[in-house]
Every structure is written in structure tokens, then in C-alpha cells.
Amino acid sequence: MSGVWVWIENSNGAMSTISREVIGAARTVADELREDVVAIVLGHDVASVADEAFDLGADEVIGCDDETLANFRVEAYGPLLAQLVQEREPVVLLFGESTRGSDLSAWVAAETDAGLVPDAIAIEVDGETVKATRSVFANKLLSTTFVKDGLQIVTLRSRAFPQAESTGNSGDAEWVDAVVAEGDIPTKIVGFEGKEGTVSLTDASIIVSGGRGVGGPEGFEPIQALVDVLGGRWALRVRLLMRVGFRMSTRWGKRARLSARICTLPVALVGRFSTRPVCAHRKLLWRLTKTRKRQFSVWRSMGLWAICLRFCLH
Amino acid sequence: MKVVVCTKQTPSTTAVFSVNNGVVSWDDPGGKPNVVNPWDEYAIEEGIRLKENHGAADVIALSIGGEDSKEALKTALAMGCTDAMLVSDDAFAGSDAVGNARVWAAAINQLGDVQIAIFGKLTIDDNMGAAAMLTARKLGWTPLTFVSAIKEVGNGSITVERLLDDGKETVTAPLPVVINVVKEINEPRYPSFMGIRKANRATIPVLTGSDLNVDGATGAAASKVDWSQVFPIPPREGSVEMIAGDSVEEQVEILVDKLFEEKVI
Ligand SMILES: Cc1cc2nc3c(=O)[nH]c(=O)nc-3n(C[C@H](O)[C@H](O)[C@H](O)COP(=O)(O)OP(=O)(O)OC[C@H]3O[C@@H](n4cnc5c(N)ncnc54)[C@H](O)[C@@H]3O)c2cc1C
Ligand SMILES: Nc1ncnc2c1ncn2[C@@H]1O[C@H](COP(=O)(O)O)[C@@H](O)[C@H]1O
Numbered sequence: 001m002s003g004v005w006v007w008i009e010n011s012n013g014a015m016s017t018i019s020r021e022v023i024g025a026a027r028t029v030a031d032e033l034r035e036d037v038v039a040i041v042l043g044h045d046v047a048s049v050a051d052e053a054f055d056l057g058a059d060e061v062i063g064c065d066d067e068t069l070a071n072f073r074v075e076a077y078g079p080l081l082a083q084l085v086q087e088r089e090p091v092v093l094l095f096g097e098s099t100r101g102s103d104l105s106a107w108v109a110a111e112t113d114a115g116l117v118p119d120a121i122a123i124e125v126d127g128e129t130v131k132a133t134r135s136v137f138a139n140k141l142l143s144t145t146f147v148k149d150g151l152q153i154v155t156l157r158s159r160a161f162p163q164a165e166s167t168g169n170s171g172d173a174e175w176v177d178a179v180v181a182e183g184d185i186p187t188k189i190v191g192f193e194g195k196e197g198t199v200s201l202t203d204a205s206i207i208v209s210g211g212r213g214v215g216g217p218e219g220f221e222p223i224q225a226l227v228d229v230l231g232g233r234w235a236l237r238v239r240l241l242m243r244v245g246f247r248m249s250t251r252w253g254k255r256a257r258l259s260a261r262i263c264t265l266p267v268a269l270v271g272r273f274s275t276r277p278v279c280a281h282r283k284l285l286w287r288l289t290k291t292r293k294r295q296f297s298v299w300r301s302m303g304l305w306a307i308c309l310r311f312c313l314h
Numbered sequence: 315m316k317v318v319v320c321t322k323q324t325p326s327t328t329a330v331f332s333v334n335n336g337v338v339s340w341d342d343p344g345g346k347p348n349v350v351n352p353w354d355e356y357a358i359e360e361g362i363r364l365k366e367n368h369g370a371a372d373v374i375a376l377s378i379g380g381e382d383s384k385e386a387l388k389t390a391l392a393m394g395c396t397d398a399m400l401v402s403d404d405a406f407a408g409s410d411a412v413g414n415a416r417v418w419a420a421a422i423n424q425l426g427d428v429q430i431a432i433f434g435k436l437t438i439d440d441n442m443g444a445a446a447m448l449t450a451r452k453l454g455w456t457p458l459t460f461v462s463a464i465k466e467v468g469n470g471s472i473t474v475e476r477l478l479d480d481g482k483e484t485v486t487a488p489l490p491v492v493i494n495v496v497k498e499i500n501e502p503r504y505p506s507f508m509g510i511r512k513a514n515r516a517t518i519p520v521l522t523g524s525d526l527n528v529d530g531a532t533g534a535a536a537s538k539v540d541w542s543q544v545f546p547i548p549p550r551e552g553s554v555e556m557i558a559g560d561s562v563e564e565q566v567e568i569l570v571d572k573l574f575e576e577k578v579i
Contacts, residue, residue, distance in 0.1 A: 011480065074447075074457060099460050099478045106444040109412055110451030113530070115538030116411055118442055136544060137338060138327045138438045144543040186456045190473070191484035230579075 001151070003038045004030040005090040006058070007081065009100055010041070010049045011072075017163065018096030022156050023056045024164035025123060026094050032125040035091055036060055040084070041173065042077055044070035050173040056164040061173035068182050071189050072100050078107035080179045085112055090151065092130055097155040105155045115147030121160045130154055206230060317370045318422055318431045319361035319395060320449075321354040321377055323386040324439045331546070338544050350386045353434030355393075355502035356495050360464065361432050362394040363500065368467040372396045374425060378406065378417055384518050391513035392505030398516065399425070403523040408534025411440075415448035420526040422453060430472070433494040435460070440541070446494035452529070456487040462498040 006026045009016040023039065030037045039053035041063040050061045062084065068076045085093065085108060093108065095101035097119045109116035120132035131146045132154050147153070208230070210223040227234070325331070326349045329340040341347055350358070364370040375390030375398040377383040387398035401421050409417065422428050431453075436443035450457035462482065463475040473486045477496050505513070523532075530536075557572075559565035573579045 078451075099476075102443055103447055103457070103459050106447035107451060107457075109444070110415060110448045113412060113538075116442075116444060116448075117539060118444055134441065134541075136439065136441050136541070137325060137331055137340070138329070139441075140329075140331050140547070141333065141338065141544050142547055143541050143545075145539060145541040147538055148540050149538050187458070187485050187487045189483055189485050192481055193483075194481035 001089040001091045002035060003060075003088070003090040004033065004035050004092045004094065005038045005040055005085075006053075007093070007095045007101065007104060008039050008041045008049060008053055009072075009096060009098060010043050010046060013045055013048055015049050015052050016096065016098065018098050018101070018156075018158045020056060020163040021158070021161040022094050022096045023053065023058060025156055025161045026092075027057045027164060029092060029094070029123065029125055029130055030059075033091060033128065038062060038090065040081065042069050042080065047173075051170065054169050054171040054173075055166050057167050057169065058171075061171065062176060063173045064176050064178055066178035068178050068180065068185065071192075073185055073187050073189070074100075074103045074107050075185045075187055076178065076180050077104055078111065080176075082108050082111035083179055084176070085114075085151065091128070092152045092154065095153070095155040097157050101155055105153055109153050112151060114151040114153050115149070116153045117145045117147060118155045119157050120145075120154050121157050123154065123156070206232065208232060315368075315370045315429045316372045316374060316425060316427050317361045317364050318425060318428050319354070319357050319373060319375050319390065320418060320431065320433045320445065321358060321375055321386050321390055322351045322437050322439075323348050323377065323379060323383045324351040324437055325349075327352060327438060333544055333546055336542060336544060348382065348385065350389045351434055351437045351439075353436055353438070353495075353497070354386070355434075356497050356499055357432045357434045358390045358393050358395060359500045359502040360495050362503070364430065364464070364467065365394070365396070368464075370430075374399060374428075376401070376418075376421055376425075378402070378414060378421070387518050388513040388516070389505060391516055392509035393503055394506075394509060398518045400518055400520045401522075401526070402520055405523050406532050408537055409532045410537040410539040411442050411444050412448055412538070413530075413532040413536050415445065415452045416528050416530045416532055417526070418445065418449040419452035420528040421521065422449070424521070424526055429489045429491075430467075431455075431490075431492045433492065435494055435496050443494075446492050450492035453490075453492065456491045458485065458487060458491050458493040461493045461495045464493075464499075 004026050006019070006022050008019045008023070010019070023037065026037045036059035037057060038060045039050070039058035039062075041050045041053055041061055043049065044065060044067055046063060046065050050063050053061050064080060081104065093105075095105040102118065105116060105118065108114070117132045117134065120134055122133040124131050129146050130152050131144050134143050134145050135141075136143045208223060208227050210220055214220055214223065325340045326342045326344065326346055328344055329342045329347050331338060331340045358375065361373040365373050373395045375387050375395040377387050378401045380402060383400055383402070387400060391398050399421070401417060406414070406417055422431050431449065433446040433449070446459055447457045458472070458474050458476065460476045460478060461474045462477040464472065465475060465484070466473040471486055471488050472491055473484065474493065476483045476485060477498060557565050557568050559568055
């Protein structure tokens with residue numbers, strides 16, 4: 001067994017931020033294990049991604065450039081990566097814990113019967129073993145988790161590891177063939193609605209947030225000023241839930257769902273509490289009558305309306 | 315068409331945990347230390363909706379665990395699942411996620427004619443989020459993860475919307491499939507009064523290893539992963555420095571200098 005492998009997530013010829021972080025972590029692990037970092041670059045038109053992997057510190061790149069890999073489908077990527085792993089037996093296989101990384105890591109773990117340690121927030125090398133710190137039990141406890149035997153598959157939480165820095169290195173990737181033909185891939189992508197133009201909270205290095213504690217619209221002014229100074233953009237404005245005779249609960253389960261129902265009511269009040277009045281009564285009407293039609297009886301709706309009006313006229 | 319919903323009894327999210335010599339215990343000030351894994355409520359609801367809107371004949375809640383897991387199954391029945399089944403065998407105790415997937419696959423195969431197996435996004439105790447994909451591979455079925463809407467089921471195929479990091483993807487796949495659902499998919503219903511009565515009277519069948527044809531090793535000895543070291547989050551250390559100055563302007567100046575010094579900005 002040899003090599004610390006890193007799956008390089010990419011789309012439209014660009015490496016994802018999380019993969020830059022994973023290469024950085026792989027370098028540290030590989031140095032301690034005295035192994036090479038091998039970047040796995042799968043996709044279509046990915047030569048530039050392979051170059052970037054070398055630049056970020058990969059010693060080797062194994063790539064596959066194929067039309068079937070243009071959009072990520074785990075049935076195309078999984079068998080190829082599992083086959084490479086079975087043939088070449090890396091010591092460690094690292095992924096970013098993105099939606100795709102989570103899918104692909106589990107696929108490979110199942111196919112190769114390997115130990116899987118997802119969502120590490122820190123890692124250290126102890127002898128030949130990568131020991132991961134994971135958050136468990138509703139994020140209230142931590143666990144040191146590791147694979148005892150064989151291939152160690154670990155996925156790393158986004159933003160928990162620093163990105164690899166440019167080394168100026170270059171190299172020649174080894175290109176292999178895809179193993180699944182288009183006709184044998186059961187899943188067909190029939191639509192995609194991207195999040196372009198929106199702000200990705202997972203990619204943000206600084207998140208400024210304000211909540212109910214700021215008291216009202218004027219309380220948001222310093223927050224806005226800070227956002228301006230930092231050159232940030234508004235990512236989302238979550239409506240503020242005020243006490244309308246109910247206790248807002250952040251807990252999961254029944255009470256959280258109870259408040260989720262009640263949330264529809266204060267939505268109309270968003271204009272009073274958020275920085276920008278975005279919501280007219282029409283929206284409340286729509287919310288109550290359209291979305292909630294099945295849950296609110298006429299009497300209950302009228303009751304809610306009464307509370308609402310009192311609040312708005314107040 | 316049969317639908318299986320996998321659900322686990324987990325500690326409540328408001329539970330207070332303690333660790334003694336690596337053994338985790340918990341209690342809940344609200345008096346309900348264990349609940350249906352919160353993510354599974356969405357899976358159960360979606361299973362019931364497949365019956366109501368897409369003609370599924372049976373919606374079977376399945377749990378792998380000790381006797382206390384029957385509580386989670388009873389909640390699933392009270393919400394509207396038609397049947398429930400518990401798989402419980404000391405021989406499975408301590409399995410890692412891949413080992414557990416072998417048990418799920420065997421149990422789902424045992425039920426016969428299952429077209430859709432639904433999992434929650436993750437369990438809040440082990441925080442894995444891998445069960446659906448692992449089980450799909452062990453069954454040889456198509457995995458569809460992070461499902462935020464089931465758009466169509468019929469003619470041997472299913473169309474779903476998946477919520478990915480960078481957008482929403484709509485995909486079509488042939489049945490049978492294993493899906494896991496995110497919370498955007500629905501709003502779980504409350505158990506009805508009649509449902510609770512029915513669930514309380516229900517006898518939940520318990521299957522053991524000898525009833526199942528589990529392909530591969532399970533249990534602690536076969537587990538490739540060690541998660542035995544669990545510990546409380548260490549308290550954060552830090553110090554507070556009050557910035558003194560005669561005017562706000564002066565305080566701001568000192569603060570900005572410090573932020574530059576510390577390379578915060
Ligand atoms: C904190 C934590 C972290 C984890 N991290 C990982 C990880 O990183 N990688 C990984 O692969 N796995 C990990 N796992 C394990 C994995 O996710 C499986 O889900 C796990 O093995 C299931 O264990 P359990 O604690 O739910 O059940 P267990 O208590 O291990 O029970 C499993 C089986 O044993 C049987 N059983 C248990 N108790 C009884 C009883 N009293 N009577 C009869 N039968 C019984 C049940 O039939 C059940 O099917 C982790 C688990 C935990 C709790
Ligand atoms: N012991 C169990 N019995 C039944 N279903 C389970 C069990 N553990 C996990 N699941 C299902 O698998 C999903 C994801 O679990 P995990 O991969 O362990 O985080 C959960 O939301 C459940 O639907």
C-alpha cells in the first residue's frame with residue numbers, strides 16, 4: 001500500500017475550494033507518513049485542474065478526462081475510483097465533506113469494504129494511523145476516530161483546514177480511461193439550477209450576523225457598517241421571529257416544528273424588524289391562505305390575523 | 315410497491331451528555347432523553363406521502379437496534395407508517411457503518427418487493443450521513459442522496475430534486491432506489507390520536523441475525539473503525555482586554571491598531 005490520495009472536486013474546469021484545503025491536509029499527512037500525495041482528478045476538460053493540483057503540492061496526478069464525467073454522477077465516478085483504489089492500494093484516501101465528496105467516499109468505502117471516517121474537523125498522524133476529531137452526539141461531544149485496519153478513508157469538513165499554497169511545481173498527469181459507459185449509468189440529470197450570483201456561506205471567510213439581540217432596524221446599522229468596511233455582501237436575511245406570545249425554540253423535534261408553524265405568522269412582520277421592509281400584507285395573505293391552507297382552520301387563521309393586525313398597528 | 319423507512323432512536327438534541335471512562339450517558343431536562351432521530355421524521359413523512367400520493371401499498375418503518383428502538387418505530391406507526399420491523403441481535407453490536415449497511419441490505423431484501431428505501435440525512439449521535447449510500451451499494455440499487463423533492467414516481471422510475479452544495483439538480487433513475495432526504499423536503503406531521511392508539515396496540519416483529527441473510531461480517535470484531543474515544547468539548551480559553559480611552563474615537567483608534575497588529579484586518 002502506498003500514497004495519500006486526494007479526490008479533487010471540480011466543476012467547469014475549476015477546482016473547488018474544499019479540495020484546496022484537502023490537498024493542504026494531505027501534504028501534512030503524507031509528509032508524516034513519508035508517502036506521496038496523489039491527486040485524483042476526474043471530470044471533463046480537466047487538464048488545468050491537474051496542473052493546479054501539481055502547483056498546490058501534489059507529487060502525482062491520476063486523471064480521467066471523459067464526457068461521462070462532465071457532470072458529477074456517483075455511478076460514473078464511484079466505480080472508476082473504487083477500481084483505482086483496488087488496483088493501486090493507497091494508504092489513505094481523503095475527500096472534502098461536500099455533498100459530492102460525502103457520496104463518493106461512502107461509495108468507495110462500500111465497494112472496497114474500507115473503514116470510513118466522515119466529517120473530520122481536525123486530523124493528526126499517530127504512527128501509521130490518521131486520527132480524526134469528529135463532532136458527535138448532536139455536536140455536544142467530540143470523538144477521536146480512526147480506521148484500525150486497511151485503507152483509511154477520511155472526509156474533511158469544509159473550512160476546518162487551511163488551503164494549500166502555490167508551490168510553483170508542475171508535472172505530467174497519468175490519464176486513465178473511464179470504466180462505465182454512458183448507457184450503463186442509471187441516473188440521468190434532467191435539470192440543474194445553480195446558485196450562481198448568490199453568496200456561498202460555506203465559502204465565506206468572515207460571516208457577520210445579527211439577530212434578535214440588536215433590537216430593531218436601527219440595531220442593524222453598525223452591522224451594515226461593518227459589512228461595508230469588510231467589503232462584504234449580504235448573503236441572506238432571515239426573518240426575525242419575535243415573541244408573539246410563543247416561546248421561540250431552537251431545539252429540534254416537536255417544539256421546533258411547532259415554532260416552524262408559527263413562523264409563518266411573524267413573516268408579515270419582517271418589515272418591522274429587518275433592515276429592509278420586504279414584506280407586505282399580501283405576502284402574509286399568501287402565506288396563510290396558500291401555504292398553510294391545510295393546517296389552519298378558518299377560525300385559527302382569523303385568530304392569527306387578529307394577532308397580526310394588533311402587532312402591525314402597534 | 316413497498317417503501318421502507320429506516321429510523322433510529324437517538325438521544326434528544328436537548329439531552330445533557332456526560333462521559334465517564336469513555337462511556338457516554340445522557341439525560342434530558344425535558345424528561346424525554348430519547349427521540350426518533352430528528353432527520354428521520356422527514357424520511358417517515360416522505361414515506362407516508364408516497365402512500366398517500368404515489369400509491370405505495372406498504373410503508374414499513376425499519377430500525378436496527380436494541381428493544382428501546384421500538385419507541386421510534388411506534389412513533390413512525392403513529393405518524394402513519396403501515397408496518398414496523400425491528401432488527402436486533404447482540405451479534406450486530408459495535409458494527410461500523412459498512413457493517414451496519416450489510417444488515418440494512420439484508421433486512422430490506424427480506425421484506426421483498428421494496429422499490430424505495432428512505433433514510434434520513436444523518437443520525438445525530440454518530441453524525442455519519444453515509445447509511446443511504448452504503449446500503450445502496452450493498453443492495454446494488456441506485457443511490458439518490460440529499461433529496462429535497464420527489465417529483466414523480468411511476469413506470470418503474472423516479473424523478474427527484476437533489477439539494478447539492480452548488481444548486482438543485484433534478485435527476486431521473488430507474489427503481490429500486492435508496493434515497494436520503496434533507497429537511498427541505500416536507501414538514502413532518504404530528505402523530506394523530508388514532509395513530510398513537512394504533513401504535514400502542516401494535517406488536518412489532520423482531521428479526522435476529524438468523525432470520526436474515528447478511529452478506530459479510532458484522533459486529534465489533536469486524537468493525538474497521540474505532541470511535542471509542544469520546545470526550546466533552548474542551549472549554550475555550552481566552553482573555554478579555556478592555557480598551558480604555560477618553561473618547562469613542564480614541565477607543566476605536568486603539569482597537570483598529572490592535573486589529574492590524576493581530577492581522578485580523
Ligand atoms: C459516536 C459514534 C461515532 C461513530 N463513528 C463512526 C465512524 O466514524 N465510522 C463508522 O464506520 N462508524 C461509526 N459509528 C458507528 C456506525 O455509525 C453505526 O451506526 C453503529 O455501529 C451503530 O451503532 P449503534 O451505536 O447505533 O448501535 P449498536 O449499539 O452498536 O447496535 C448495533 C446492533 O447491535 C444490536 N444490539 C445492540 N444492543 C442490543 C441489545 N441491548 N439487545 C439486542 N441487540 C442489541 C442491535 O441489533 C443493533 O442492530 C459511530 C457510532 C457512534 C455512536
Ligand atoms: N440503527 C438504525 N436503524 C435504522 N435506521 C438507521 C439506523 N442508523 C441510521 N439509520 C438511518 O440512516 C440514516 C443516516 O444514518 P447515518 O449514516 O448513521 O448518519 C438515518 O437518518 C436513518 O434513516
